[in-house]
Amino acid sequence: MKRFVFFVLFFVVFIPIVWVLVHKFESKKPIVDITIPSIYLKKSYEMSLNITDRQTGLRKIMVSIMQQGKEKVLLDKQYASSTFLGLFPEVKKTQETFTIPVLFWKYGMTDGEAVIRIMVSDYSWRGWNKGNVFYVEKKVVIDSKPPKVRVLTKRHNVERGGSGLVIYRVFEENLKSGVKVGDNFFPGHAGLFEDKQIYAAFFALSHMQGTGTQLSVIAEDMAGNITKRGFYHYIRDKNFKTDVLNISDRFLEQKVYDFDVDDKNGFFQEQEPSLLKKFLYINGEVRKNNVETILKIPQVTQNEKYWDGMFSRLNGSARRAGFADRRTYKYKGNEIDRAVHLGVDLASTSNAQVKAANSGKVILTKFIGIFGNTVMIDHGFGLCSLYAHLNHMSVNEGDMVKKGDDIGSTGLTGLAGGDHLHFSMIVHNVFVNPVEWWDDSWIKNNITSKIDFVKQID
Incomplete structure (x- = not known):
């Protein structure tokens, strides 16, 4: 009986109390x-x-x-x-x-x-x-006070599809700053001057931006306070050439038939006319994706000015197509598509040697769709040059090259209809007119004179 009472007390009283205390x-x-x-x-x-x-x-x-x-x-x-x-x-x-x-x-x-x-x-x-x-x-x-910014460069003349440079001073650290062109943002970078509070921002107008485009220097601090500072500028408008490209059955058979479109290859075999439908897909969707891939690369750049003087062009070459040419594609007399040419086509002899247009760091050596074998060189501060349709590439990513160094040879890889070099200049994420960068006077008036002016007041 006592044992029974003990067990009752143990299970009914003691264990619940222990559980409550532990809990x-x-x-x-x-x-x-x-x-x-x-x-x-x-x-x-x-x-x-x-x-x-x-x-x-x-x-x-x-x-x-x-x-x-x-x-x-x-x-x-x-x-x-x-x-x-x-x-x-x-x-x-x-x-x-x-x-x-x-x-x-x-x-x-x-x-x-x-x-x-x-x-x-x-x-x-x-x-x-x-x-x-x-x-x-x-x-x-x-922190409720917007950051202070002072623009140091005086005049900024830029044209549709062209490049520019703004140099400005900031007065605090940890700012996100740069130039706003319409809705596009071009980041500023320190490193061009000994004074780390002086920033340089290369900027550009796309081929679609002309007079009336809003330009300003923007600075945002860590607290989200924003300063927007306008600067003197003049935008020259520009008209671009129109061109008609006739697509032949021979071109479709030679270039489009073997063009790799990944999982879409089998799809177009069931379409009629299959090669024409495939070309329209390449010239539209593939071109768009290839351009987006390329424009992401210059956004990671070195804060160092590698280049000096005007950029060179392919030796002994003739221009076959210009920057921002408005192309109309026709097949058997009927318009089938439109596109804009985002570079300059230069033709010389077959497999002509291609040299670096200026000094810099190789940031891409890869086959990219319609561009074929492509080399990109970072010249610093978001400025890059691109060489496409190459037959072969003689440099590797990470290589440092000097102006005139061999980087490959012309070819017809990608969607090229004949042996030539497609040459482009890019500022951050915008294709710009290479003709400016081939012009020593333009570079002096719009780039180097500004840098020299600020160095004098630094």
């Missing part, structure tokens, strides 16, 4: 996942909290921001315990998610450092029933 004296702090977008407070600043306590449940959550002894409570939430001493089944809050705006300008706080405090406690009996406490302080910076 209520648990030592795990609440788990708090904090997402703060930046240490710099912006006017649209919001922080988020994801809070979990699956043992004894949430007791109290408090979030505040403090600066120079002044504290503003952003969130103060208390959760009531639903049972006496937690001895009976309870409904407890184990998880909460908050999005908390930090409207610092409404709290009378000024520019400078501040601290965001986060405290979360649970219903554990530890700490004389104060619970397990999660506490953290996050240092933040209030």
Whole structure:
């Protein structure tokens, strides 16, 4: 009988008490996942909290921001315990998610450092029933002043499809700055001058941007404050040549039949006329994808001016097609497609030696669709040259080349209809007119004279 009473007491009284004590004296702090977008407070600043306590449940959550002894409570939430001493089944809050705006300008706080405090406690009996406490302080910076920018170069004459250079000074670190041309952004880079606060931004107008295009220097600090500074400029409009290319059955058989379009190869065999449909796909979708691939590469550039003087062109060559030529494609007298030629075609003898137009770093040696075997050279600060349709390439990615070094030979790889060199110049992510870069006077008036002027005042 005594043994029976002992077992009853053990299972009915002792074990539940032990379970309650172990459960209520648990030592795990609440788990708090904090997402703060930046240490710099912006006017649209919001922080988020994801809070979990699956043992004894949430007791109290408090979030505040403090600066120079002044504290503003952003969130103060208390959760009531639903049972006496937690001895009976309870409904407890184990998880909460908050999005908390930090409207610092409404709290009378000024520019400078501040601290965001986060405290979360649970219903554990530890700490004389104060619970397990999660506490953290996050240092933040209030910055409401837009950055200061001063444009150093005086005149900027640029034409549709052409290039330009703006040099400017910034007065604080960690800025995102550059030139805005319409909706396109050209990043500025330090490194052209000893003074690291002086930035240079090569920019360009695409062949579709003419007079009326908005140009400005933009600077944005870590807090999201933006300064937009206009500068004197004059945009010359330009008309581009129109051209008609007749697509023959011979061209389709020689160039299109074996052109690899990956998983689409079998698709066009079922179309009528199959080669013409395949050509239209190549001239449209493949061309678009190839151009996008190429224009991503110059955006990773070296902050060093590798080049010097005017760029050279293929020796003894004749121009077969110009920059931004508006091409109309016809088949058996009917218009079938249109495209814009984003470079200059130069023809010499077959397999003519191709030399680097200026010094730089080789950043691409690859077969790229319609461009065929392609070499790209980074000349620094987002300025690149491109050589396409090559028969062979004699350089590798990472090679440093000097002006006049051999990089390959002309050919008809890709969608080329005959042996020639397709030559392009690119500024950041825009194809520009190479003719400017072949002109020593243009380079002196628009590029080097600006650099020399700023060096004198640096």
